Amino acid sequence: MSDTTLTRMDLSEAVFREVGLSRNESAQLVESMLGHMSDALVRGEQVKISSFGTFSVRDKSARIGRNPKTGEEVPIQPRRVLTFRPSHLMKDRVAGGNRS
Amino acid sequence: MIRSELIQKIADENPHLYQRDVERIVNTVFEEVTGAMSRGDRVELRGFGAFSVKKRDSRVGRNPRTGETVQVDEKHVPFFKTGKLLRDRLNGK
Numbered sequence: 046m047s048d049t050t051l052t053r054m055d056l057s058e059a060v061f062r063e064v065g066l067s068r069n070e071s072a073q074l075v076e077s078m079l080g081h082m083s084d085a086l087v088r089g090e091q092v093k094i095s096s097f098g099t100f101s102v103r104d105k106s107a108r109i110g111r112n113p114k115t116g117e118e119v120p121i122q123p124r125r126v127l128t129f130r131p132s133h134l135m136k137d138r139v140a141g142g143n144r145s
Numbered sequence: 146m147i148r149s150e151l152i153q154k155i156a157d158e159n160p161h162l163y164q165r166d167v168e169r170i171v172n173t174v175f176e177e178v179t180g181a182m183s184r185g186d187r188v189e190l191r192g193f194g195a196f197s198v199k200k201r202d203s204r205v206g207r208n209p210r211t212g213e214t215v216q217v218d219e220k221h222v223p224f225f226k227t228g229k230l231l232r233d234r235l236n237g238k
Binding site for chain 1: 146147148151154155158159162166169170171173174175176177178179181182183184185186187188189190191192193194198200219220221222223225227231232234235236
């Protein structure tokens with residue numbers, strides 16, 4: 046598998062190429078997209094992007110964990126976690142593009 | 146929140162942009178992420194999270210209805226790991 050990592054910069058570069066806004070404005074738009082998605086999730090909403098995937102927030106209850114190194118028991122507080130469920134289209138494209 | 150609501154929020158904040166350009170912008174960003182993963186690349190968005198591709202080894206599965214064994218080939222699946230900042234925000238920190 047290649048070890049290329051894309052960042053915000055690559056996403057705003059793509060917006061810049063596609064729409065022809067300034068690089069600065071493209072970067073701000075990418076940031077604002079991520080901001081709105083994060084805000085919705087923090088409010089407990091699902092973020093459902095058709096043909097991409099669904100981000101949802103799940104409540105995890107408290108449990109007793111264990112430090113794997115020392116074997117010591119540690120309480121884990123109830124918390125909220127984010128899960129991402131890729132769409133079928135994304136799964137197919139990722140599977141198809143990485144066939145060995 | 147669905148795609149069209151996200152587009153609407155961004156359009157409302159940017160009245161100087163055409164709605165169809167906002168749509169292209171939002172679609173381009175999601176397309177870049179999917180495209181990167183289909184090439185086996187990672188997309189790391191600090192504070193939000195990282196998209197990557199995980200390999201699942203081939204295995205012998207079982208049809209739960211018939212009990213029949215089936216060969217499941219090796220495959221690659223999309224994976225998302227939540228960023229630290231967002232994880233903390235979800236928990237009110």
